[in-house]
Amino acid sequence: MNNIVCVSFPLPEARSRLLDDLSGTYDFPVALEPCTQEVANDTIAALHWAQDSSETIERHLCRYGALLLRGFPVRTPRDFAHLTEALGWPNFGYEASGGNAVRRNVVGDRVFTANESPPDKVIPFHHELAQTTRYPHRVAFFCENPAMRGGATPLLDSGNAYARLRSEFPEGLAELQKKGVRYTRVMTVDDRPHSAIGRGWSDTFGVSTPQELEAKLASSGDKLEWLRGAPS
Template sequence: MTPLQGMRHTAIPGQRNESDSLFPLAMTCDKDAVTLDQFIAWVSESRDDLLALSSQHGAVAFRGFATPTVDDFDAFVQALNLENFPYAKSLSNAVRVNRTPRVFSANEAPPEVKIFFHHEMAQTPLYPKYILFYCEIAPESGGATPLCRSDILFAKLAQLCPEFAAKCESTGLRYTNVMPGVDDAKSGMGRSWHSTLGVETKAEAEARLGELGYSYEWLADDCLKATTPQLPAVMEVSPGQKTFFNQLIAAYCGWKDERNDPSDAIRHGDGTKLDPDAVNVAVRLAEELAYDHQWHPGDIVLLDNTVAMHARRPFKGTRKVLASLAEMRTHAFDAVV
């Protein structure tokens, strides 16, 4: 990959060095040295290298480039020539608002709500290989997007809690959540069952859940309680490199609103409850390994969703961080015989 004139790798506050790999890898350019057209052309030409770097490092951050608008970010995303994963086709429970066909708000939850570490949509059979984040407006304070190398976390978890780590790998996980009949923007997981499942009627919802292998129960106030099939909790992304690919931390710590109780949100795939002490170790490790990306307007972060988890810190002021998903993948639990 040949850098443009005036472009260079850079240190970024809080950057970590994990397994001889910078996390995230960060790039910048001299002020006014690279035009938007030059940058987008370079992204297109360097596409394969950039994706490989995101997988090697977990994330690649771009700061100081000529990307002051959402349309500029959209052009960046299109330059990578990745299959779009429209949010409307996802099974995520977060409420989001589209800005372009590829770009939408990262989460509409209130600023005081902390969003815990997770791999995007790992709690569903469908997930994106890549996530791209963009800062349109940086908050007055707080609002960082923490990132965590999930392969490093799993290696440490296996050392500290070997039985728990082994059980997560051998039985997978099941997730349960209650979806409202209409979008609830006050909740970090308030997307309605209509939007989540892409249906209009209860009969269509039941058919869709059947296709996906979910069990379900209709509750009062037009709410739908759904439980996933057994899903993997650990992913081998390359030979010998395993990641803690799940939503265990987010579900256990953060799936709480007037409809949902975190204690009922997640279990091992065999139906047994999680060891709370081991879960707390995983939560602690994620925080210890976290890199907090403090947003500057125009920042872009390219994330390999199978390698790195992300979260959101509470904030004050106006924060507009946008996202784009790419390359829909599917996963299912395969028992080890």
């Protein structure tokens, strides 16, 4: 199969953005759909397309920041995992990263549920695993069962947010760049299912004892303070 580039289509929910080089505008996210019936209907053909088009997809991601692939025959977590493999993306083991705040269920190699927080909890905009020293360079979402109501995953253009900070709050931005950012988390030993970031330190870092936790955080350069003394 030759290198097939998908065709883009207008997305009503997208926001128009100005390119950094002022050469024009683009939608965020940029939406792509298959340009042949074979790629639209056959999973194997779609995986071949992904492999052949991986460099083009990567260029689009670097230029536009986010892509929405719609109309492809990706129906299961296994299909989704194979698609990311075909694109040449390395696997990222969340459990090995340490510090993941939310609870996730592993549903296959490369694939986790996005969040197991209670549905009434608001998840603010964030960069994936920004509070850790090991984070993914790309994040992909796949919807297996669309919600009957709501369920949308909002995206924030970080480049645009930075430009607004630089324009509207230059002094505050300069202070951030000078001092940096420190993340502080207060954690219990056990999980708290009612919380949006309810993983306890044992589950989060994959350890069983305070001594194991102290050793793991020391190896990653993180600081630990026991608020009520180290548990025995």
